[in-house]
Amino acid sequence: MTKISVSEALVRRQSVREYTQQSVPADLLLEILEIASKAPSGGNVQPWQVHALSGEVKNTLFEKTIQQAMNNPAGVDPDIPIYPAGLADPWRSRRTDCGEVMYAALDIKRDDKVARMQQGAKNLSFFDAPVGLIFTLDRRFCEAQMIDLGLYIQSVMLVADEKGLATCPQAVWSMWAGVVRDVLGLDYSEMVMVGMAMGYANPDAAVNQLNQPRVAVEEFATLHGF
Numbered sequence: 001m002t003k004i005s006v007s008e009a010l011v012r013r014q015s016v017r018e019y020t021q022q023s024v025p026a027d028l029l030l031e032i033l034e035i036a037s038k039a040p041s042g043g044n045v046q047p048w049q050v051h052a053l054s055g056e057v058k059n060t061l062f063e064k065t066i067q068q069a070m071n072n073p074a075g076v077d078p079d080i081p082i083y084p085a086g087l088a089d090p091w092r093s094r095r096t097d098c099g100e101v102m103y104a105a106l107d108i109k110r111d112d113k114v115a116r117m118q119q120g121a122k123n124l125s126f127f128d129a130p131v132g133l134i135f136t137l138d139r140r141f142c143e144a145q146m147i148d149l150g151l152y153i154q155s156v157m158l159v160a161d162e163k164g165l166a167t168c169p170q171a172v173w174s175m176w177a178g179v180v181r182d183v184l185g186l187d188y189s190e191m192v193m194v195g196m197a198m199g200y201a202n203p204d205a206a207v208n209q210l211n212q213p214r215v216a217v218e219e220f221a222t223l224h225g226f
């Protein structure tokens with residue numbers, strides 16, 4: 001495998017929403033999760049918990065969520081909101097633009113509500129990736145441990161990339177916390193924070209080449225005292 005720098009790895013990683021059916025061996029998955037646990041955490045508390053789903057249980061979660069999606073568009077017992085109510089600009093526009101970039105790549109028009117919904121529903125099968133990951137935190141934690149979890153999931157994505165695997169982080173799973181807990185038999189004390197699809201990317205899929213833009217560093221970084 002060609003060695004690349006951390007910067008190159010950060011630039012290369014993209015969210016992947018179409019996968020091949022090549023399976024991911026359990027030992028490779030565990031290796032990725034273990035290396036990623038070198039991510040720092042406040043007080044070295046290491047608050048993350050990971051549930052890895054494949055095969056039958058992943059299918060069951062898909063069936064149970066899709067069954068409820070029509071009547072519960074906002075999910076079932078969501079644990080955390082995906083965005084704050086009334087998301088303001090410039091963030092609102094960035095969010096809209098992000099969707100438009102994806103729908104343009106898929107040639108789904110603005111008024112094609114059904115196709116947009118169907119694309120959204122693919123989240124619930126982890127985009128047919130062979131592995132679905134659910135990341136949870138104990139409900140007693142506070143916001144600072146959510147920062148730790150963010151560092152951990154980015155680490156998982158980068159190590160996965162190094163191993164030739166692709167990923168898509170999925171906030172959508174926190175909306176379906178009630179169903180996730182039911183299917184996996186989790187206690188209410190485990191808060192469903194985020195999910196992630198993982199597998200081998202279909203290199204030809206247009207949806208896997210979105211190259212979502214980033215704002216210029218001057219827009220978010222302020223230098224003080226330089």
Ligand SMILES: Cc1cc2nc3c(=O)[nH]c(=O)nc-3n(C[C@H](O)[C@H](O)[C@H](O)COP(=O)(O)O)c2cc1C
Nearest residue numbers: 013014015098123168169170171172173194210212
């Ligand atoms: C915490 C988090 C939650 C996300 N949730 C979803 C999701 O539910 N569904 C989805 O398709 N993409 C989701 N994404 C992917 C973002 O849309 C994506 O990271 C962003 O558009 C930038 O594109 P890139 O990852 O290809 O660089 C999520 C990303 C993050 C970091």
